[in-house]
Amino acid sequence: MSQPPEHPLDAPAPTLAAGVPVRWVDVLIIGAGQAGLGAAYWLGRITGLQIQVIEQNTVGNGWLERWDSLRLFTPRRFSGLPGMRFPVGADFPDKREVADYLRGYAERFALPVETGHQVRRLWQSDGLFYARTDLAEFRARYVVVAAGPFSRPYLPPASALLDHGVFQLHSAAYGRPSDIPGDEVVVVGGGNSAAQLAVELARTHRVTVINPRPPWYLPVTMLGVDLYWWLYLTGTLNARASSPVSRYVRHRGDSIIGTELRREVQSGRVRLITGRVTGAGGQDLTLSDGSHVQAQNVLWCTGYRPELAWIDLAGALDARGEPVHQRGASPVTGLHWMGLPWQSRLNSSIIDGVDRDAHATAKRVRALERRSSSAPSVDRIS
Numbered sequence: 001m002s003q004p005p006e007h008p009l010d011a012p013a014p015t016l017a018a019g020v021p022v023r024w025v026d027v028l029i030i031g032a033g034q035a036g037l038g039a040a041y042w043l044g045r046i047t048g049l050q051i052q053v054i055e056q057n058t059v060g061n062g063w064l065e066r067w068d069s070l071r072l073f074t075p076r077r078f079s080g081l082p083g084m085r086f087p088v089g090a091d092f093p094d095k096r097e098v099a100d101y102l103r104g105y106a107e108r109f110a111l112p113v114e115t116g117h118q119v120r121r122l123w124q125s126d127g128l129f130y131a132r133t134d135l136a137e138f139r140a141r142y143v144v145v146a147a148g149p150f151s152r153p154y155l156p157p158a159s160a161l162l163d164h165g166v167f168q169l170h171s172a173a174y175g176r177p178s179d180i181p182g183d184e185v186v187v188v189g190g191g192n193s194a195a196q197l198a199v200e201l202a203r204t205h206r207v208t209v210i211n212p213r214p215p216w217y218l219p220v221t222m223l224g225v226d227l228y229w230w231l232y233l234t235g236t237l238n239a240r241a242s243s244p245v246s247r248y249v250r251h252r253g254d255s256i257i258g259t260e261l262r263r264e265v266q267s268g269r270v271r272l273i274t275g276r277v278t279g280a281g282g283q284d285l286t287l288s289d290g291s292h293v294q295a296q297n298v299l300w301c302t303g304y305r306p307e308l309a310w311i312d313l314a315g316a317l318d319a320r321g322e323p324v325h326q327r328g329a330s331p332v333t334g335l336h337w338m339g340l341p342w343q344s345r346l347n348s349s350i351i352d353g354v355d356r357d358a359h360a361t362a363k364r365v366r367a368l369e370r371r372s373s374s375a376p377s378v379d380r381i382s
């Protein structure tokens with residue numbers, strides 16, 4: 001009689017009734033954006049565990065889907081992942097370079113990424129995580145959710161109150177100026193997306209920007225030195241989320257990197273209105289001070305929410321469907337988050353912050369693994 005295999009990965013995968021194969025791994029990483037890849041890098045290096053990254057799309061696709069002219073607001077030096085610098089070139093990489101960089105990163109470190117797996121449900125039973133995709137059911141002892149904080153475009157309720165004749169688009173669906181009909185557009189939002197797109201559209205449209213607060217412009221360089229170097233050297237860039245500077249930045253809201261929008265406003269090519277959109281009716285947007293702004297076309301640069309409805313784990317999400325965590329560690333033992341805004345530091349949701357959070361995640365998994373060495377492993381559970 002043949003010996004049972006040492007590890008379930010050596011065994012032929014059991015098959016579910018529906019014909020879906022079961023795949024056993026130690027650590028399952030969901031999402032192969034920068035956060036998932038960075039986590040795979042560090043988990044692979046310091047845990048010795050069997051890792052699998054699964055991705056519903058292809059690596060880098062998330063960046064390619066963003067608008068045509070998108071350039072990073074972070075310079076190359078601050079856009080690299082652990083172990084591999086961003087290649088040299090013009091100051092601010094464009095979105096294709098970022099997609100290429102991510103693909104090159106996964107290849108260079110031979111990260112175990114499998115694409116085409118959309119996790120439809122993630123649940124737990126007997127201490128094991130189960131992740132169901134159309135192609136397989138993964139069973140894992142640890143899960144890192146790196147599904148992206150900016151996946152579901154957010155539209156304020158006012159958008160539903162506008163007349164059907166008003167053309168509306170979220171920045172997630174915007175590609176280029178010709179996507180906006182006519183010659184006028186109201187851009188709603190106070191972040192870098194709103195600023196970049198207002199400047200771009202000012203070449204072809206009469207642009208009004210409605211910004212919820214007075215814009216906070218930060219120059220790209222100060223005294224000839226790149227802003228990000230200053231942020232880095234002063235410890236601001238990776239300040240702890242609980243630090244006074246982080247609290248100030250959170251309270252103050254998004255800064256706008258660069259002053260192009262200010263120039264457009266000063267020259268009269270862009271009209272800037274400070275106010276929060278609180279309602280709408282007909283062709284009018286209503287602002288918090290009761291005033292109205294007429295709109296033929298509206299470009300909503302109003303941000304995103306995570307898309308996590310597929311997570312079916314008690315205690316993992318709060319009442320609003322947002323991750324519950326402490327510096328990325330979930331109260332659900334074995335579950336970890338990556339890439340969340342303010343996960344641990346000011347830069348947690350940008351490329352520069354991945355290294356530190358991914359390393360911390362890998363260290364946590366390693367510590368759990370050491371502690372659970374007396375607990376049953378996947379082969380014994382099966």
Ligand SMILES: Cc1cc2nc3c(=O)[nH]c(=O)nc-3n(C[C@H](O)[C@H](O)[C@H](O)COP(=O)(O)OP(=O)(O)OC[C@H]3O[C@@H](n4cnc5c(N)ncnc54)[C@H](O)[C@@H]3O)c2cc1C
Binds near residue numbers: 079
């Ligand atoms: C317009 C815009 C501009 C930005 N510019 C910059 C910048 O200049 N510099 C900077 O550092 N940061 C920038 N960011 C912020 C941040 O770096 C990016 O949003 C980045 O894409 C986040 O990486 P991520 O890996 O956390 O998430 P994502 O890149 O969103 O990757 C998550 C991955 O998970 C996959 N996924 C999601 N759900 C599932 C599922 N159920 N099953 C399987 N796979 C799933 C997705 O397909 C995706 O590939 C920008 C963000 C936006 C929106």
